[in-house]
Amino acid sequence: MLTRLFSEPSLIPEVQKFASWAEDCDDDDDDMSDKDEEEEKSLQDGKTEGSLSESKEDGDMMGEEEEEEEEEEEGTEELDGERPKKRGPKKRKMTKARIERSKVRRQKANARERNRMHDLNSALDNLRKVVPCYSKTQKLSKIETLRLAKNYIWALSEILRSGKRPDLVAYVQTLCKGLSQPTTNLVAGCLQLNSRNFLTEQGQESGRYHGPNSSFAMHPYPYQCPRLSGSQCQSSTMASSHALRTHGYYDSIYGNTSPDYNSSEYDAPLSPPLCINGNFSLKQDSSPDQDKNYHYSMHYSALQASRSSGHGLLFSSSGMRSGVHSENLLPYDMHVHHDRAPMYEELNAFFHN
DNA sequence: TAGGCCATCTGGTCCT
DNA sequence: AGGACCAGATGGCCTA
Numbered sequence: 141m142l143t144r145l146f147s148e149p150s151l152i153p154e155v156q157k158f159a160s161w162a163e164d165c166d167d168d169d170d171d172m173s174d175k176d177e178e179e180e181k182s183l184q185d186g187k188t189e190g191s192l193s194e195s196k197e198d199g200d201m202m203g204e205e206e207e208e209e210e211e212e213e214e215g216t217e218e219l220d221g222e223r224p225k226k227r228g229p230k231k232r233k234m235t236k237a238r239i240e241r242s243k244v245r246r247q248k249a250n251a252r253e254r255n256r257m258h259d260l261n262s263a264l265d266n267l268r269k270v271v272p273c274y275s276k277t278q279k280l281s282k283i284e285t286l287r288l289a290k291n292y293i294w295a296l297s298e299i300l301r302s303g304k305r306p307d308l309v310a311y312v313q314t315l316c317k318g319l320s321q322p323t324t325n326l327v328a329g330c331l332q333l334n335s336r337n338f339l340t341e342q343g344q345e346s347g348r349y350h351g352p353n354s355s356f357a358m359h360p361y362p363y364q365c366p367r368l369s370g371s372q373c374q375s376s377t378m379a380s381s382h383a384l385r386t387h388g389y390y391d392s393i394y395g396n397t398s399p400d401y402n403s404s405e406y407d408a409p410l411s412p413p414l415c416i417n418g419n420f421s422l423k424q425d426s427s428p429d430q431d432k433n434y435h436y437s438m439h440y441s442a443l444q445a446s447r448s449s450g451h452g453l454l455f456s457s458s459g460m461r462s463g464v465h466s467e468n469l470l471p472y473d474m475h476v477h478h479d480r481a482p483m484y485e486e487l488n489a490f491f492h493n
Numbered sequence: 494t495a496g497g498c499c500a501t502c503t504g505g506t507c508c509t
Numbered sequence: 510a511g512g513a514c515c516a517g518a519t520g521g522c523c524t525a
Binding site for chain 2: 249261281
């Protein structure tokens with residue numbers, strides 16, 4: 141019967157392996173001692189022999205004395221074919237009880253592994269929330285999240301090291317280093333930087349930036365994010381809309397005077413980087429790159445203005461209506477926002493010194 | 494249909 | 510010995 145099962149093409153590989161494995165010990169009795177469990181691992185090697193790692197066959201940790209007591213298994217001889225007779229450990233025959241125990245142990249290991257991966261994914265989700273362009277519904281891939289996080293840390297480190305206001309374009313370039321095109325567009329969109337121009341600048345190093353009077357926010361971005369379509373980033377224009385949309389959370393606090401954006405497009409505020417940008421904004425000097433840093437300025441000052449005045453209109457330092465997305469000002473939720481607030485204040489203090 | 498991303502299973506290795 | 514960690518394999522889902 142096991143032979144039939146083993147030859148059944150529709151069977152999953154595990155069943156096939158298990159069938160061949162169990163067949164080898166079909167004639168075995170069930171009264172083996174518990175110490176046989178020690179060899180379950182060796183037997184599991186045996187069940188995958190010929191398919192997974194043949195090199196492992198000779199590497200099992202069975203004792204030499206047991207080797208002499210055990211007989212060579214028939215199945216192994218078949219699979220080994222013309223290979224020289226193995227000197228390595230022999231595989232113990234499986235009893236039904238041992239098979240059951242092994243199955244249970246494997247299931248437990250699988251469950252642990254699942255939980256471990258879930259924990260890992262949860263940590264990644266948390267990381268997504270603190271890197272630029274966080275969205276609940278449109279998640280960055282794992283690898284992009286890690287890359288963006290690395291770039292983000294690097295960018296912030298450079299800012300702290302230099303103690304100077306960063307150039308927006310350079311900042312975004314740093315953030316997007318090594319990122320895929322869709323993620324680059326998303327980050328640029330979230331930072332309200334036209335990715336087309338940003339990418340051009342990457343090549344030309346022109347450093348030119350669309351100033352507040354430009355229509356950067358409405359520029360259709362050239363790339364449609366593959367996995368973003370239908371959610372946050374049907375195009376990078378959508379990302380711009382995101383950046384400009386007043387979030388409901390912000391609305392509830394500061395009032396809503398923004399157009400009626402589709403709230404389903406983005407269901408979570410952006411992550412801190414834009415807030416970090418705001419930290420640079422309190423320096424309202426008239427540096428030559430003021431235009432480039434326009435958004436750094438307007439984000440934070442807009443927040444300050446709206447907080448102090450109580451109205452929901454967001455104005456840049458020049459008084460122009462910015463239309464800035466409140467998510468740029470507020471992290472993904474109140475809890476995190478409060479947790480991070482001291483850090484922002486420290487950064488503000490740093491940039492005021 | 495190919496390619497990217499992901500979840501899961503699995504066996505090996507290392508550590509406690 | 511058991512658990513954690515890792516990497517390979519596999520299959521599903523989605524999009525271009």
